[in-house]
Amino acid sequence: MDYIKAFITGGVICIIGQILIDKTNLTPARILVCFVTAGAILTALGIYDPIVEFGGAGATVPLPGFGYALAKGAIKGVKELGVLGAFTGGVTATAGGITAAIVFGYLAAVLFDPKEKS
Numbered sequence: 635m636d637y638i639k640a641f642i643t644g645g646v647i648c649i650i651g652q653i654l655i656d657k658t659n660l661t662p663a664r665i666l667v668c669f670v671t672a673g674a675i676l677t678a679l680g681i682y683d684p685i686v687e688f689g690g691a692g693a694t695v696p697l698p699g700f701g702y703a704l705a706k707g708a709i710k711g712v713k714e715l716g717v718l719g720a721f722t723g724g725v726t727a728t729a730g731g732i733t734a735a736i737v738f739g740y741l742a743a744v745l746f747d748p749k750e751k752s
Contacts, residue, residue: 643689647696673701
């Protein structure tokens with residue numbers, strides 16, 4: 635049942651993204667930023683936690699999940715370090731994901747030969 639819940643949650647997030655692509659003039663980069671920002675804002679308002687409880691990886695793996703992780707890290711950082719934790723907590727919480735993105739992006743750039751669109 636967990637797999638079905640994750641599939642439904644991730645699917646709804648993807649549907650929202652597809653609607654934004656089809657019905658607005660937003661660029662994909664702006665949509666990605668909106669998703670991360672929405673995840674952080676919904677976490678701060680306490681709305682994203684029930685979504686994560688229901689959807690598990692379907693809610694934490696997509697881009698709103700990155701905003702969720704940033705916000706959770708910042709909240710934890712503030713509790714532990716005060717105001718300084720607001721700046722360091724989010725980065726600390728997401729350091730593994732950020733590092734993986736950089737390493738795998740670098741490896742892809744080294745291993746594959748990109749072609750220009752014609």
